Amino acid sequence: MAQRGFFISFEGGEGGGKSTQIRRLKSVLRKNKIPFLVTLEPGGTPIGKKIRELLLNPKNKNLSERAELYLYEADRAQHVEEVVKPALKAGKVVITDRYADSSTVYQGVCRGLGVPWTEKLNDFATEGIYPDLVIVLDVPETVGLARVRARLSFDPKLHGKRRVVKMDRLEREKQSFHRKVRKGFISLSKKHPKRIALVDATQTPDEVSAQILGEIEKRWRRKLS
Numbered sequence: 001m002a003q004r005g006f007f008i009s010f011e012g013g014e015g016g017g018k019s020t021q022i023r024r025l026k027s028v029l030r031k032n033k034i035p036f037l038v039t040l041e042p043g044g045t046p047i048g049k050k051i052r053e054l055l056l057n058p059k060n061k062n063l064s065e066r067a068e069l070y071l072y073e074a075d076r077a078q079h080v081e082e083v084v085k086p087a088l089k090a091g092k093v094v095i096t097d098r099y100a101d102s103s104t105v106y107q108g109v110c111r112g113l114g115v116p117w118t119e120k121l122n123d124f125a126t127e128g129i130y131p132d133l134v135i136v137l138d139v140p141e142t143v144g145l146a147r148v149r150a151r152l153s154f155d156p157k158l159h160g161k162r163r164v165v166k167m168d169r170l171e172r173e174k175q176s177f178h179r180k181v182r183k184g185f186i187s188l189s190k191k192h193p194k195r196i197a198l199v200d201a202t203q204t205p206d207e208v209s210a211q212i213l214g215e216i217e218k219r220w221r222r223k224l225s
């Protein structure tokens, strides 16, 4: 489907620095007066926020794997309809923190539900609307998990005081699960090198940002030509 606007998703395992890089990209777009919208999955709509609570609440230990996939897809269907489609139609740059490739890797590969099924459900939920560019921020799972733990137990806004924030249902998965997530994103990016850019997120934030901007410019030019 021909889309106006430009659609970017940020993907990867836990603690890859998506929030930092999205914040930096926002400031570049703002400086250049390019209209944009930043959103996320799960939880990019009011209905999605309710689904997010179901998905990430550590109490929901017995959520079935198939139900988990459908909940992510339900969140996505609502998100595409309510947020992504209208913004692209209005010609905006749409940046989403996670999208369909997260389901392919977390549910399709890591939960073992299968990539073909997951991709079929992704197609249905997204109505075939896929990013012009997927940025995968890649860090070894040990580094990513250490970052997540540091973030959860230390809040700079509280001047170094510790706060108690529990890790969410997915973050509590075993290290082997997170290793599989990393491998899944790496192999997906090798399978689709045109649409997915694998970025080494152990580099400095400046280096990561520069690489991301380079990837965006390349695709942007391709789309306009």
Ligand code: TYD
Pocket (backbone or CB within 6 Å): 013, 014, 015, 041, 042, 056, 072, 097, 098, 099, 100, 101, 102, 103, 104, 106, 107, 168, 170, 171
């Ligand atoms: P979030 O707090 O947004 O985590 P992160 O900062 O890592 O993006 O939680 C989203 C979690 O949901 C994350 O662990 C990845 C997972 N997820 C899936 O398993 N499947 C999906 O389709 C999506 C969108 C996310």
